[in-house]
Amino acid sequence: MKVTVCIKRVPSTTARIRVGGDGRSIDETGVEFVLNPYDEFAVEEALRQAEKAPGSVVTVVTFGPEAAGKELRGCLAMGAHEALHVTADAAPRDALAMAKVLAAAIATTSPDLVLFGRQAIDGDQGQVGLMVATLLGMPALPDVVKLAIDGGTARAEREIEGAIERHELPLPCVLSCAKGLNEPRLPNMKGIMAAKKKVIATAAPAAAATTTTVLSLELPAERAAGKIVGEGAAAVPVLLQLLRDEAHAL
Amino acid sequence: MACILAIAEQDGGKLKKVAHEVASEAVRQAGALGARVIGVTIGAGAAAAAAALGDCGVTEAVALEGGTVASDSGEAYAAALAAVAREKGATVVLLGATSFARDLLGRLGVLLDSSPAADCIALAAAGGKLTARRPVYAGKALQTVAFGGAVAIASLRPNVFAAARGKGASCTVTSVAPAAGPAKQGRRIERVAVGGGKIELTEAECIVAGGRGLKTPETFARLIEPLAAALNAAVGASRAVVDAGWRPHGEQVGQTGKTVAPKLYFACGISGAIQHLAGMRTSKTIVAINKDKEAPIFKVADYGIVGDVEEVLPILTTAVKGLRGT
Numbered sequence: 172m173k174v175t176v177c178i179k180r181v182p183s184t185t186a187r188i189r190v191g192g193d194g195r196s197i198d199e200t201g202v203e204f205v206l207n208p209y210d211e212f213a214v215e216e217a218l219r220q221a222e223k224a225p226g227s228v229v230t231v232v233t234f235g236p237e238a239a240g241k242e243l244r245g246c247l248a249m250g251a252h253e254a255l256h257v258t259a260d261a262a263p264r265d266a267l268a269m270a271k272v273l274a275a276a277i278a279t280t281s282p283d284l285v286l287f288g289r290q291a292i293d294g295d296q297g298q299v300g301l302m303v304a305t306l307l308g309m310p311a312l313p314d315v316v317k318l319a320i321d322g323g324t325a326r327a328e329r330e331i332e333g334a335i336e337r338h339e340l341p342l343p344c345v346l347s348c349a350k351g352l353n354e355p356r357l358p359n360m361k362g363i364m365a366a367k368k369k370v371i372a373t374a375a376p377a378a379a380a381t382t383t384t385v386l387s388l389e390l391p392a393e394r395a396a397g398k399i400v401g402e403g404a405a406a407v408p409v410l411l412q413l414l415r416d417e418a419h420a421l
Numbered sequence: 422m423a424c425i426l427a428i429a430e431q432d433g434g435k436l437k438k439v440a441h442e443v444a445s446e447a448v449r450q451a452g453a454l455g456a457r458v459i460g461v462t463i464g465a466g467a468a469a470a471a472a473a474l475g476d477c478g479v480t481e482a483v484a485l486e487g488g489t490v491a492s493d494s495g496e497a498y499a500a501a502l503a504a505v506a507r508e509k510g511a512t513v514v515l516l517g518a519t520s521f522a523r524d525l526l527g528r529l530g531v532l533l534d535s536s537p538a539a540d541c542i543a544l545a546a547a548g549g550k551l552t553a554r555r556p557v558y559a560g561k562a563l564q565t566v567a568f569g570g571a572v573a574i575a576s577l578r579p580n581v582f583a584a585a586r587g588k589g590a591s592c593t594v595t596s597v598a599p600a601a602g603p604a605k606q607g608r609r610i611e612r613v614a615v616g617g618g619k620i621e622l623t624e625a626e627c628i629v630a631g632g633r634g635l636k637t638p639e640t641f642a643r644l645i646e647p648l649a650a651a652l653n654a655a656v657g658a659s660r661a662v663v664d665a666g667w668r669p670h671g672e673q674v675g676q677t678g679k680t681v682a683p684k685l686y687f688a689c690g691i692s693g694a695i696q697h698l699a700g701m702r703t704s705k706t707i708v709a710i711n712k713d714k715e716a717p718i719f720k721v722a723d724y725g726i727v728g729d730v731e732e733v734l735p736i737l738t739t740a741v742k743g744l745r746g747t
């Protein structure tokens with residue numbers, strides 16, 4: 172089986188976000204970048220599915236700056252076999268243009284299964300996976316929390332508000348991975364050493380027009396400082412009175 | 422004339438809460454853009470649900486039921502919805518930012534060749550064009566985007582846009598059983614309700630969330646659940662307690678959990694880590710109960726009680742019951 176996983180380099184969850192000089196993107200100075208947390212689930216699931224089907228190949232793909240080689244290398248250290256780096260230029264691209272670039276790159280890996288993270292925690296779109304699927308004419312399911320590959324069929328569970336759905340999709344298909352699917356492994360020393368020797372293939376991005384543009388980026392208004400209404404159970408009546416009469420929340 | 426499609430999520434013939442918010446915003450933007458609004462419902466029960474859109478002032482709707490959408494696959498839904506958008510010449514397509522939309526938004530973007538904006542918190546019309554504001558970096562920044570394609574597609578965060586109900590209009594519903602579907606598609610085998618019909622986190626007007634300060638899963642259940650019941654609230658949790666296996670994944674609030682914006686959010690025994698704040702800081706009123714007066718949660722809380730959850734929560738629950746007569 173050939174499994175292709177799309178991964179993205181994003182600011183860490185603890186990064187302080189400042190607006191850059193262009194007023195449209197962030198100032199990256201001093202920001203720590205990591206593998207998108209949801210993509211860890213995707214890489215882990217690819218490795219588990221591959222382990223069940225001997226001879227499988229897991230390829231990780233990113234479309235990102237040169238520095239994203241670090242995240243690809245990290246995935247190779249987890250156990251991925253191959254890596255493809257589509258090198259990004261500075262041009263801003265909307266989600267659809269990114270998906271077009273990725274779809275072209277993924278097609279060259281002729282996958283049976285394509286895995287994405289639920290969403291990239293920078294743009295918080297949660298769209299690219301389904302876009303790629305639609306561009307490639309593959310069936311897809313987002314927010315997968317359980318997966319079994321059974322011959323040519325993917326049986327997947329999806330978590331939605333107040334319910335679990337069970338779906339069947341013919342392979343090749345695209346799935347986006349959510350928390351609960353698995354516990355991602357940490358690379359071990361052997362994996363890290365092996366990853367150092369692997370070659371990361373590179374490709375230039377396919378041309379794709381952007382339709383949706385960012386006009387501005389701002390920091391949200393700080394919440395006004397709140398008040399400590401008191402200590403212990405004695406503060407309960409004051410709290411309720413404030414919630415009712417001041418906040419009109421009860 | 423410009424046309425706004427308001428895709429109104431429904432379940433078994435009943436509109437979801439967010440559907441009223443989407444329909445109401447569509448009606449508001451229609452005024453600003455000089456457009457007409459067409460409501461769209463899809464799946465089993467679509468026709469019955471569509472009729473109820475008159476309540477929000479939508480007078481015309483298409484109900485997509487049976488035919489290819491009977492597979493309940495995202496592929497079939499997206500194809501059917503995109504066909505309506507094309508046929509009606511939609512210039513704007515709106516839907517609620519729920520799981521339903523997560524399965525459709527990107528697909529609609531490809532089928533209508535326009536990059537959508539997910540999880541928007543405000544729309545504005547200027548010079549006949551729409552712009553959208555949306556949180557990025559887990560709400561640490563806000564982006565304003567302009568749509569350049571022929572169609573502006575946006576999903577709207579639940580609980581943010583006001584639902585203007587009670588319009589009492591009558592809605593003319595056209596039922597369609599879509600005939601042309603996608604070549605390759607999946608199939609929904611079943612949908613099993615979990616959580617026994619409890620209030621869904623992202624829809625809740627009030628949330629009582631607990632963290633590691635609750636100490637054990639038993640204390641969590643004993644102290645958090647009764648308060649939530651008394652307030653008619655949903656239960657939320659920090660990642661620390663979800664990872665510890667005390668609570669299901671679906672209850673996690675935060676950057677890698679659910680983003681919520683209720684009217685009232687109680688954070689009990691939660692420290693207020695940046696990733697937790699990311700998921701709840703746009704709540705209207707935040708109450709924190711924590712025994713450490715230096716806990717970061719107090720920096721975002723409107724009201725705080727410094728105290729032990731064991732002592733405070735039972736008294737609070739009793740007092741709330743008294744207040745509400747429950």
Ligand SMILES: Cc1cc2nc3c(=O)[nH]c(=O)nc-3n(C[C@H](O)[C@H](O)[C@H](O)COP(=O)(O)OP(=O)(O)OC[C@H]3O[C@@H](n4cnc5c(N)ncnc54)[C@H](O)[C@@H]3O)c2cc1C
Nearest residue numbers: 632633634659660661675676677678690692697712729730
């Ligand atoms: C990539 C990544 C993603 C993450 N995503 C999320 C996310 O989505 N959501 C999330 O919540 N976290 C997330 N986290 C984890 C986050 O960093 C914190 O570890 C987590 O939120 C802490 O949970 P907590 O507040 O319950 O526990 P703690 O930080 O341990 O806080 C417990 C609090 O309880 C108080 N307390 C203790 N005993 C009592 C008592 N008897 N009465 C009253 N108060 C008491 C303490 O003073 C303390 O403030 C993420 C972390 C990473 C690295």
Ligand SMILES: Nc1ncnc2c1ncn2[C@@H]1O[C@H](COP(=O)(O)O)[C@@H](O)[C@H]1O
Nearest residue numbers: 177178234287288290291296297298299
């Ligand atoms: N530039 C990129 N390169 C590789 N994968 C990406 C890229 N952008 C997004 N993805 C994948 O698409 C998923 C959803 O991203 P998004 O739609 O941006 O929230 C991510 O979790 C990744 O798996």
